[in-house]
Every structure is written in C-alpha cells, then in structure tokens.
Amino acid sequence: MDFAIQTEKLSRIYKIRGGKKSEPKSLAALSDINLEVHRGELFGLLGPNGAGKTTLIKVLTTLLAPTSGQAWVAGYDVAKDPEKVRPRINMVSGGESSGYGLLTVRENLWMFSQFYGIPSGEANRRIKQLLEIVGLADRLNTKSSDLSTGLRQKMNIVRGFLTDPEVLFLDEPTLGLDVGASREVRRFIRQWIDENRARTLLLTTHYMVEAEELCDRVAIVNQGKVLACDTPASLKRRLQQDVLFRLETSPLNGVGAEIFQSLPGVRKVTHRPQDGFAVLELILEEDSILSSVVNAMTTANICIINLQKREPTLEDVFVDLVGRSMEEVESSEQ
Amino acid sequence: MTTLALQNPKSRLRNFVVAAWLGWQIESNWTDPFLFAVYSVVKPISAAAILVVMYSIITQGNFDSPVFPYIYLGNTFYMYVGAIMTGISWTIIDDREHYKTLKYMYIAPISVPVYLIGRGVAKFIVGSISVTITILFGVFFLHVRIDPLAVNWPMFVLALVVGVLMLAMMGLMLAGVTLLTAHHYGAYGEAVAGALYLFSGAIFPLEVLPAYLRPVGYIMPTTYWLELIRRSLVGSVAQAFPTLSGLSDMQILGILVGLTVAFGILSIVVFRWCEYRARERGLIDRVTNY
Ligand SMILES: Nc1ncnc2c1ncn2[C@@H]1O[C@H](COP(=O)(O)OP(=O)(O)OP(=O)(O)O)[C@@H](O)[C@H]1O
Ligand SMILES: [Mg+2]
Numbered sequence: 001m002d003f004a005i006q007t008e009k010l011s012r013i014y015k016i017r018g019g020k021k022s023e024p025k026s027l028a029a030l031s032d033i034n035l036e037v038h039r040g041e042l043f044g045l046l047g048p049n050g051a052g053k054t055t056l057i058k059v060l061t062t063l064l065a066p067t068s069g070q071a072w073v074a075g076y077d078v079a080k081d082p083e084k085v086r087p088r089i090n091m092v093s094g095g096e097s098s099g100y101g102l103l104t105v106r107e108n109l110w111m112f113s114q115f116y117g118i119p120s121g122e123a124n125r126r127i128k129q130l131l132e133i134v135g136l137a138d139r140l141n142t143k144s145s146d147l148s149t150g151l152r153q154k155m156n157i158v159r160g161f162l163t164d165p166e167v168l169f170l171d172e173p174t175l176g177l178d179v180g181a182s183r184e185v186r187r188f189i190r191q192w193i194d195e196n197r198a199r200t201l202l203l204t205t206h207y208m209v210e211a212e213e214l215c216d217r218v219a220i221v222n223q224g225k226v227l228a229c230d231t232p233a234s235l236k237r238r239l240q241q242d243v244l245f246r247l248e249t250s251p252l253n254g255v256g257a258e259i260f261q262s263l264p265g266v267r268k269v270t271h272r273p274q275d276g277f278a279v280l281e282l283i284l285e286e287d288s289i290l291s292s293v294v295n296a297m298t299t300a301n302i303c304i305i306n307l308q309k310r311e312p313t314l315e316d317v318f319v320d321l322v323g324r325s326m327e328e329v330e331s332s333e334q
Numbered sequence: 335m336t337t338l339a340l341q342n343p344k345s346r347l348r349n350f351v352v353a354a355w356l357g358w359q360i361e362s363n364w365t366d367p368f369l370f371a372v373y374s375v376v377k378p379i380s381a382a383a384i385l386v387v388m389y390s391i392i393t394q395g396n397f398d399s400p401v402f403p404y405i406y407l408g409n410t411f412y413m414y415v416g417a418i419m420t421g422i423s424w425t426i427i428d429d430r431e432h433y434k435t436l437k438y439m440y441i442a443p444i445s446v447p448v449y450l451i452g453r454g455v456a457k458f459i460v461g462s463i464s465v466t467i468t469i470l471f472g473v474f475f476l477h478v479r480i481d482p483l484a485v486n487w488p489m490f491v492l493a494l495v496v497g498v499l500m501l502a503m504m505g506l507m508l509a510g511v512t513l514l515t516a517h518h519y520g521a522y523g524e525a526v527a528g529a530l531y532l533f534s535g536a537i538f539p540l541e542v543l544p545a546y547l548r549p550v551g552y553i554m555p556t557t558y559w560l561e562l563i564r565r566s567l568v569g570s571v572a573q574a575f576p577t578l579s580g581l582s583d584m585q586i587l588g589i590l591v592g593l594t595v596a597f598g599i600l601s602i603v604v605f606r607w608c609e610y611r612a613r614e615r616g617l618i619d620r621v622t623n624y
Contacts, residue, residue: 014616015615058616058619061441062440062441062613063437063440063441063613063616063618063619064613064616064618065610065613065614083443086441086442086443087443089441090441091437091438091441093437096434097434098433098434098435098438099433099434099435100356100359100360100433100435101433102359102360102363103356103359107359111352111355111356112438112442114348114352115349115352115439115442115443115444116442116443117345117348117443159438
C-alpha cells in the first residue's frame with residue numbers, strides 16, 4: 001500500500017446533547033468516506049460549510065476518533081497507532097490565531113521544532129528561510145501577540161512546514177488572508193510539493209479557485225459524503241457535453257427560477273438576486289435550448305441585461321452534483 | 335526528511351525541558367512587576383496574616399503553643415498544592431482555550447503527560463517564592479519559631495521532592511478530568527485544592543472532622559506530606575496534633591512514598607482514559623462558546 005492517506009468506510013457521528021430533557025441527536029459529519037491519496041499528491045477537499053472537511057482532518061491527524069471505518073496516514077492506522085502517525089505529520093488550521101502571544105515569532109516556532117526533535121541550529125535556519133518566504137522575516141523577534149491576525153496565521157503556516165512532514169494537512173490555509181498573501185501561500189504550497197515527491201499535502205477549502213488552480217486532485221464533499229473525486233480537469237470534463245450560460249436579468253420579481261428548470265433540456269438553474277438585478281447560471285444540454293429559456297423570460301416580463309457563454313468551473317461541477325450552488329448550501333444551513 | 339522523534343528517554347527529557355522553558359516564559363512574564371508582587375507576595379502573606387489573627391483571637395495570643403507553627407506551616411506549604419496540582423491542570427485550559435495550541439501539542443510526537451508536568455516546573459518555582467517569603471515573614475514578624483540548626487534538612491529535602499512529585503501526578507489526574515470538561519467547569523482544580531485543604535490536616539487535625547469523613551484524609555498523600563514537612567522543620571512540637579503522632583518519621587515517609595506511587599499509577603491510568611474519551615468525543619480542540 002503506497003498511499004499517503006487512505007480511508008475505508010470512514011464515518012464520524014457527533015452526538016449533540018440538547019437541553020436536559022431532549023434526546024441526544026446524532027449528526028453524521030462523515031459517512032462512509034473512501035479516499036486514496038497518493039504519495040506526492042496535492043489533494044484538495046472542496047465543500048461548503050459543515051461538509052465535514054475539518055472533521056476529516058481531525059480524524060486523520062489523530063485528534064478525533066472515528067465512529068466506524070478505518071484510516072491510515074503514512075501507512076499507519078490513525079486510531080490504533082497514533083504515536084506512529086504523529087512524527088510524520090503536521091497540521092495547520094486557518095482562520096484562528098493560535099500561539100503563545102508572549103513568545104516571539106522565532107520562539108514560538110523554535111519551541112515546536114524542538115518537540116519534533118529538530119536540532120536547534122537547523123531549526124533556526126529553517127525558521128529564517130520559511131519566514132523569508134512568507135514575508136515575515138522582519139518580524140522574527142516580534143512578540144506574536146503584536147502580530148495582526150493574518151500575520152499570526154502566516155506564522156502558523158510556517159509552523160506546519162517547519163517540521164518537513166511526510167503528510168501535511170492544511171485546513172483552509174488562506175482563510176482570512178488578503179488576496180496577495182493568499183496567492184503567495186498558494187505558490188509556496190505548490191512549490192513545496194513539487195520540490196520533493198515524497199511529500200503529500202491535503203488541504204481543505206471552500207474557494208473554487210484554490211481547488212482548481214492548486215490541487216492535483218479534488219474531492220467534492222457535501223454533508224459528510226464524497227460526491228466526486230478526480231483531477232479538476234476531469235471533473236469539469238463531466239460537463240463537457242453541456243453548455244453553460246451566465247445571464248444578468250432584471251429582478252425576477254417573484255417568478256421562481258424553477259419555471260426555467262422545468263423546461264426540457266435545462267439541466268440546472270441557479271439564481272442569485274443582486275442589488276437591482278439577478279444572476280442566473282444555466283447548465284443546458286445544448287445551445288439551442290437557450291431560445292426556450294429566453295422565450296420563457298420574455299413571457300414573464302424579465303429582460304436580459306447581459307448574456308455570456310462560459311467554460312465550466314468546479315463551481316458548476318458542484319451545482320451539477322448537489323443541485324445547488326455552494327453559496328446556496330451555505331446560506332440555507334445558517 | 336522528517337526527523338523521527340521516537341519516544342526514547344532522551345527525547346522525553348528534551349520535551350520536558352522545552353515544556354519547562356515554555357512554562358517559565360509564561361510564568362515569568364512579569365511585564366507588570368506590581369501584579370507579580372500582589373500575586374506571589376502580598377496575597378499569600380495576607381492569607382497567612384488572616385490565619386494568624388484568627389489564631390490569636392481564638393487562643394488569646396498563645397503563640398508559644400506548638401499548635402501555632404503547625405498551623406502556619408501547614409497553611410504555607412499547602413500553597414504548593416494550588417501552585418503545582420491546580421497549575422498543571424490549568425495548563426489544559428490555557429493551551430486549549432487561550433493559546434489554542436493544545437491540538438498542536440497533541441499531534442506532535444511528544445508525551446503529553448511529560449509536557450504537562452514540564453509546564454508545572456515554573457509553577458513550582460513561583461510557588462516556592464511565595465512559600466519562602468511567607469515562611470520568612472512568619473519567622474520575622476509573626477512569632478513562628480524555626481531554628482535552622484534544628485531543622486532535619488535531609489528529611490525536609492526528601493519530603494519536599496517526594497511531595498512535589500506527588501502533587502505533579504495529582505495534577506496530571508486533574509488535567510485528564512479537565513480535558514473532559516468545558517471551560518466553565520474548569521475550576522475543578524481549584525475546587526479539589528479547596529476540598530483537600532480540609533482533608534489534609536493543613537490547619538486542623540483530622541479529628542475535627544466527623545468520623546465518617548476522616549478516611550478521606552487518611553488516604554490523601556497530602557496529609558502525610560504536610561506532617562513530614564512540619565516535623566522536619568519544627569521537630570517533635572509538630573506532634574502537637576494527635577492525628578499521626580503514633581507514627582515515626584520513617585513510617586510516615588514510607589506511607590507517603592507508597593501513596594505517591596499508588597496515586598502516580600492511578601493518575602497515569604486516569605489520564606490515559608480521559609484522553610481516550612476526549613479523542614472519542616472531540617474535546618481536544620474544543621473551545622467553549624458562550
Ligand atoms: N464537536 C462537534 N460536535 C457536534 N457537531 C459537530 C462538532 N464539530 C463539527 N460538528 C458538525 O459536523 C459537521 C461537519 O463539520 P466540519 O467542521 O467538519 O465542517 P467543515 O466542512 O470543516 O465546515 P467549514 O467550512 O465551516 O469549516 C457540521 O454540521 C458541524 O456542525
Ligand atoms: Mg472547517
């Protein structure tokens with residue numbers, strides 16, 4: 001078995017205790033996940049809020065016990081051999097500011113390197129080098145409490161790479177970083193994986209671009225299930241027979257997007273109301289279907305402001321699989 | 335590639351030293367020396383002073399009674415319980431809720447018990463400062479009579495070392511329990527330290543307790559530890575309290591060592607079990623939401 005990460009029918013059920021009287025409910029955060037990530041791969045988990053991405057990372061990093069099924073990381077069972085897994089992995093969660101505020105950036109990082117048994121001199125060399133890459137070199141001796149949230153997150157990202165793990169887990173690494181910093185981090189992630197094919201990296205994201213541009217393979221997850229798993233190009237190829245249009249129209253004024261959905265040849269319609277207009281994304285079986293949609297709009301007194309034919313993205317793949325856009329899934333869960 | 339830190343004694347020692355270093359960085363962060371003075375000096379001395387005032391009212395100022403140093407020293411050394419035992423269990427709350435690093439400690443190839451006990455070293459040092467100052471204060475201003483030439487130093491050092499180990503192991507047990515509880519219940523450590531105060535003969539003999547509660551005191555290693563510390567410092571006058579007066583120093587030492595080993599083993603078992611439950615319930619990185 002030369003998979004860096006493998007799961008077999010992996011499930012995790014959370015028991016949610018309500019009030020004193022109500023029955024405890026259970027929530028399947030992961031159900032029967034089967035994944036195989038090869039050594040050397042940059043693998044992405046793409047899914048909306050609550051899909052189970054963090055839960056999967058927690059199980060794989062030995063923080064959380066699976067309810068059933070099995071998972072192996074770097075060849076070891078995460079539930080049975082956590083102490084074999086731990087020296088070989090590291091993990092960073094984005095969007096949180098962890099660390100000892102009264103230690104300097106260097107001290108925080110040095111301390112963790114010592115827990116992994118990296119000789120002090122080597123650790124300091126790596127710290128300098130990594131801080132240079134993320135543009136934090138001038139903050140080497142700044143107390144980490146004096147860093148902004150984004151800079152603290154960069155420090156945390158460095159902590160993950162510092163120990164040169166066999167398998168690195170990044171949970172939403174660019175969450176909360178600005179556009180420039182996100183781009184730098186993505187570039188570094190890609191470079192790190194390309195530099196040494198013995199390394200494996202699993203990241204979660206709910207940014208389509210991140211999954212699309214960065215990852216060798218992507219698993220699309222929703223409600224604890226893997227809906228599809230392939231290279232971004234192959235995932236999009238599923239929609240190759242389809243044609244995609246983006247329409248900006250006048251507000252639908254109570255007319256539901258469903259009336260277009262029910263037209264023959266229309267595969268999927270998603271609707272996003274905007275300020276003063278509406279955006280409709282159409283997935284059609286062929287070009288000619290568009291005219292029936294346009295007719296239906298005219299009948300409903302909706303005028304078209306802008307119409308654009310476009311290439312499929314992972315977002316479309318998600319819509320095709322789930323029936324709704326990721327945005328819609330997320331807003332309906334709140 | 336990855337430096338594999340297998341858990342050999344050398345890497346355990348390094349974990350311990352680095353954890354102690356971290357603990358010291360946190361504890362010694364006296365950016366506000368005034369605050370430090372309040373917590374490590376003023377607070378313990380005032381507590382001792384209140385005790386002395388109460389004692390003097392009840393006994394009409396009978397400071398010559400051997401009961402007085404017994405109470406004063408019992409109360410003073412009990413500070414180690416709060417510092418070490420409660421301190422170690424608080425590390426869980428600090429790392430999980432405040433610094434949000436507990437999960438990163440857990441996924442690192444370290445022994446978490448070794449890490450936690452390492453973090454306790456700084457608590458021991460800071461606790462020792464308070465204890466020393468309180469004793470000196472008592473000796474110079476509050477009629478506590480300790481004759482340095484009469485102190486059984488070897489016994490004192492031995493009792494202190496065993497006691498500190500014992501408190502560290504009790505702290506580990508509490509840390510396990512803390513792992514399973516939410517933040518607002520996190521004051522477990524303090525509650526336990528408070529309860530033990532009553533059951534360890536710190537300021538009154540166990541005979542004062544109702545008979546059915548006394549056994550709690552008899553199985554607590556803290557009871558024997560405080561007795562041994564007091565005997566080593568003020569000699570036979572410490573036998574003013576009847577509880578353990580029938581036992582020789584060596585007998586008490588034997589019981590203390592035995593209980594320390596027993597509690598030590600129990601602590602490791604309890605901690606491992608709590609850790610297992612915490613992993614099942616997803617509590618290692620839980621942050622309390624209010
Ligand atoms: N400790 C917990 N107890 C109970 N339910 C939980 C717990 N942690 C997560 N869940 C639930 O499990 C589901 C999956 O959560 P998870 O955090 O894995 O999602 P995610 O894909 O990481 O989402 P996001 O994009 O918001 O980070 C959610 O419905 C969440 O509410
Ligand atoms: Mg998440």
